[in-house]
Amino acid sequence: xxxxxxxxxxxxxxxxxxxxxxxxxxxxxxxxxxxxxxxxxxxxxxxxxxxxxxxxxxxxxxxxxxxxxxxxxxxxxxxxxxxxxxxxxxxxxxxxxxxxxxxxxxxxxxxxxxxxxxxxxxxxxxxxxxxxxxxxxxxxxxxxxxxxxxxxxxxxxxxxxxxxxxxxxxxxxxxxxxxxxxxxxxxxxxxxxxxxxxxxxxxxxxxxxxxxxxxxxxxxxxxxxxxxxxxxxxxxxxxxxxxxxxxxxxxxxxxxxxxxxxxxxxxxxxxxxxxxxxxxxxxxxxxxxxxxxxxxxxxxxxxxxxxxxxxxxxxxxxxxxxxxxxxxxxxxxxxxxxxxxxxxx
Amino acid sequence: xxxxxxxxxxxxxxxxxxxxxxxxxxxxxxxxxxxxxxxxxxxxxxxxxxxxxxxxxxxxxxxxxxxxxxxxxxxxxxxxxxxxxxxxxxxxxxxxxxxxxxxxxxxxxxxxxxxxxxxxxxxxxxxxxxxxxxxxxxxxxxxxxxxxxxxxxxxxxxxxxxxxxxxxxxxxxxxxxxxxxxxxxxxxxxxxxxxxxxxxxxxxxxxxxxxxxxxxxxxxxxxxxxxxxxxxxxxxxxxxxxxxxxxxxxxxxxxxxxxxxxxxxxxxxxxxxxxxxxxxxxxxxxxxxxxxxxxxxxxxxxxxxxxxxxxxxxxxxxxxxxxxxxxxxxxxxxxxxxxxxxxxx
DNA sequence: TTTAGCAATCGAAGTTTGGGAGTGCTAAGA
DNA sequence: TCTTAGCACTCCCAAACTTCGATTGCTAAA
Numbered sequence: 001x002x003x004x005x006x007x008x009x010x011x012x013x014x015x016x017x018x019x020x021x022x023x024x025x026x027x028x029x030x031x032x033x034x035x036x037x038x039x040x041x042x043x044x045x046x047x048x049x050x051x052x053x054x055x056x057x058x059x060x061x062x063x064x065x066x067x068x069x070x071x072x073x074x075x076x077x078x079x080x081x082x083x084x085x086x087x088x089x090x091x092x093x094x095x096x097x098x099x100x101x102x103x104x105x106x107x108x109x110x111x112x113x114x115x116x117x118x119x120x121x122x123x124x125x126x127x128x129x130x131x132x133x134x135x136x137x138x139x140x141x142x143x144x145x146x147x148x149x150x151x152x153x154x155x156x157x158x159x160x161x162x163x164x165x166x167x168x169x170x171x172x173x174x175x176x177x178x179x180x181x182x183x184x185x186x187x188x189x190x191x192x193x194x195x196x197x198x199x200x201x202x203x204x205x206x207x208x209x210x211x212x213x214x215x216x217x218x219x220x221x222x223x224x225x226x227x228x229x230x231x232x233x234x235x236x237x238x239x240x241x242x243x244x245x246x247x248x249x250x251x252x253x254x255x256x257x258x259x260x261x262x263x264x265x266x267x268x269x270x271x272x273x274x275x276x277x278x279x280x281x282x283x284x285x286x287x288x289x290x291x292x293x294x295x296x297x298x299x300x301x302x303x304x305x306x307x308x309x310x311x312x313x314x315x316x317x318x319x320x321x322x323x324x325x326x327x328x329x330x331x332x333x334x335x336x337x338x339x340x341x342x343x344x345x
Numbered sequence: 346x347x348x349x350x351x352x353x354x355x356x357x358x359x360x361x362x363x364x365x366x367x368x369x370x371x372x373x374x375x376x377x378x379x380x381x382x383x384x385x386x387x388x389x390x391x392x393x394x395x396x397x398x399x400x401x402x403x404x405x406x407x408x409x410x411x412x413x414x415x416x417x418x419x420x421x422x423x424x425x426x427x428x429x430x431x432x433x434x435x436x437x438x439x440x441x442x443x444x445x446x447x448x449x450x451x452x453x454x455x456x457x458x459x460x461x462x463x464x465x466x467x468x469x470x471x472x473x474x475x476x477x478x479x480x481x482x483x484x485x486x487x488x489x490x491x492x493x494x495x496x497x498x499x500x501x502x503x504x505x506x507x508x509x510x511x512x513x514x515x516x517x518x519x520x521x522x523x524x525x526x527x528x529x530x531x532x533x534x535x536x537x538x539x540x541x542x543x544x545x546x547x548x549x550x551x552x553x554x555x556x557x558x559x560x561x562x563x564x565x566x567x568x569x570x571x572x573x574x575x576x577x578x579x580x581x582x583x584x585x586x587x588x589x590x591x592x593x594x595x596x597x598x599x600x601x602x603x604x605x606x607x608x609x610x611x612x613x614x615x616x617x618x619x620x621x622x623x624x625x626x627x628x629x630x631x632x633x634x635x636x637x638x639x640x641x642x643x644x645x646x647x648x649x650x651x652x653x654x655x656x657x658x659x660x661x662x663x664x665x666x667x668x669x670x671x672x673x674x675x676x677x678x679x680x681x682x683x684x685x686x687x688x689x690x
Numbered sequence: 691t692t693t694a695g696c697a698a699t700c701g702a703a704g705t706t707t708g709g710g711a712g713t714g715c716t717a718a719g720a
Numbered sequence: 721t722c723t724t725a726g727c728a729c730t731c732c733c734a735a736a737c738t739t740c741g742a743t744t745g746c747t748a749a750a
Binding site (some may be wrong): 043061 | 693
């Protein structure tokens with residue numbers, strides 16, 4: 001298998017094969033190409049070229065006397081020379097309109113972006129939410145649910161709301177809770193995680209009967225704020241995998257579903273992508289995970305406050321519609337960057 | 346097809362067939378029953394009885410010279426005579442332990458119950474959340490996200506937190522928002538939906554520059570409280586369907602997935618169940634929806650504050666393990682009732 | 691270098707066949 | 721009257737075989 005640059009004709013033929021294969025999911029013959037593409041050469045010539053493309057590793061035959069299907073290398077050549085990076089004004093416009101309707105609160109925005117991405121691409125979509133550091137304490141609510149249980153609700157200036165249930169060993173005095181809530185709200189208002197960690201040393205000045213409660217709640221508040229700074233993943237359209245024709249056998253699907261449920265693997269996957277360039281495409285065996293070798297990932301990083309903050313992307317079969325998908329993923333990433341930009345003004 | 350009561354031997358044989366079929370998912374022969382069940386009769390006798398059971402509509406043959414499989418009527422007889430209603434102490438105990446670890450806030454509790462149910466039964470689980478009427482206003486937070494966008498966070502005494510984004514046509518004065526927040530928190534504290542609707546007439550007494558804002562926010566608060574009183578459905582373990590052996594053909598699965606995505610149909614389904622007796626079992630064609638004719642529903646109502654408030658249940662193939670499933674569903678429903686009871690104390 | 695022609699290849703789909711699992715029926719035995 | 725051994729019959733399933741057509745690679749001529 002020798003690799004080299006392709007002359008124009010070979011490239012055209014390779015593109016023809018891949019385009020047809022993406023459409024039909026069936027091996028493509030020299031005759032099909034001669035008929036459907038105006039290359040002004042006979043099927044015999046195409047046949048010769050196909051044989052060369054195969055020896056170069058761009059195509060393969062499922063069996064002798066069958067048509068050709070692309071290899072991962074073939075797809076790689078295809079996407080590298082697709083030139084689908086420049087936005088399509090129509091799509092840009094319609095996605096832009098969709099984004100206008102979306103929620104302006106970060107968490108909900110991420111969730112909705114993920115849903116949108118899966119709907120538009122018809123693949124499985126994933127969104128790695130941005131690292132929200134420096135969130136500021138806005139308001140704390142403590143709600144007594146029953147005699148030993150308190151619900152803590154923390155709201156930050158970015159509009160993130162965290163709930164947490166606290167169970168105590170002993171009965172809780174309702175008035176203490178009210179007082180603790182008042183004290184902490186006054187004390188921490190508009191402070192970020194670092195500042196609260198420093199400020200909490202002052203708690204020692206408060207009366208003994210509520211000091212423990214103050215400490216405990218503060219620890220929880222710090223925990224919530226720290227939790228908010230962690231990456232979160234949104235996943236949608238998992239069942240879209242099933243509408244692909246290649247999945248006559250359920251086993252492969254179950255393998256992939258397994259991977260999708262391993263949040264940690266996904267997180268690593270998407271975090272790897274954050275450090276790379278804007279558009280990320282991993283085709284079949286280019287993925288590190290062996291369960292992903294029949295799937296491709298098309299993703300894009302997005303920005304928030306001037307520098308890269310997260311990744312969005314989709315997983316589909318290697319035989320995915322790269323042109324359409326790349327365009328859509330890019331467009332959504334751009335819109336997301338824009339909306340996030342307007343939020344942080 | 347004549348229906349009548351079954352003598353003991355016929356019932357034993359029917360049970361044997363169904364038990365085996367649940368285990369193996371393959372047609373059961375007279376020989377198999379003679380070998381594996383100590384009925385002290387020959388396979389020929391069993392054969393005669395099987396023929397009678399078939400003529401009565403309890404069994405059918407996929408084709409002549411094959412073993413028997415149960416009909417929906419057969420399953421119906423099976424579950425009606427299973428006597429699996431009384432709790433199994435071991436299971437009771439372990440599920441009880443699982444519930445202790447669950448969250449004590451209604452919304453989260455429902456979500457977790459749904460997950461637990463799907464994990465334990467290995468079917469698709471659904472939970473119809475209780476009607477939470479008479480929730481009381483606990484605290485309102487207004488967070489300015491950008492110049493025209495405000496995040497509204499409403500917390501009720503039950504610990505439900507609702508977020509809503511408000512977009513205004515004109516720029517918002519930060520101080521007004523702070524004032525509105527203060528006024529409404531003082532005004533509505535501990536009021537329920539009805540009381541707030543009456544109380545909001547007093548808003549007219551406030552200065553003109555914030556009156557519109559007050560009105561607008563109040564409308565949203567009322568909307569949030571009303572929303573909270575609506576039924577909600579939690580759905581988990583959708584992909585569990587795929588691990589069933591009967592699903593070599595993907596089409597049926599997609600039909601079912603379609604139904605599961607129609608929240609309205611599900612809602613109707615579960616609300617029907619609320620009005621019936623505690624344990625609800627709908628086998629195959631007993632379901633109104635034709636897409637459900639190959640699936641069974643096993644559900645149970647649960648109580649909250651002394652009267653029936655909602656339904657939990659699972660959907661699986663008609664060939665499901667009824668004994669195990671009924672027991673688990675019942676057990677979880679009982680635990681849920683108990684936890685909800687302790688919350689409303 | 692291109693291309694028409696053609697033998698060779700091989701899978702997909704259809705057909706045939708044999709085996710085996712299972713049934714229903716019959717007649718003898720309890 | 722009920723049970724059961726025996727047996728013919730049915731019919732699916734899997735394997736073996738056949739046919740058909742799509743496609744290729746090769747050859748030789750243009």
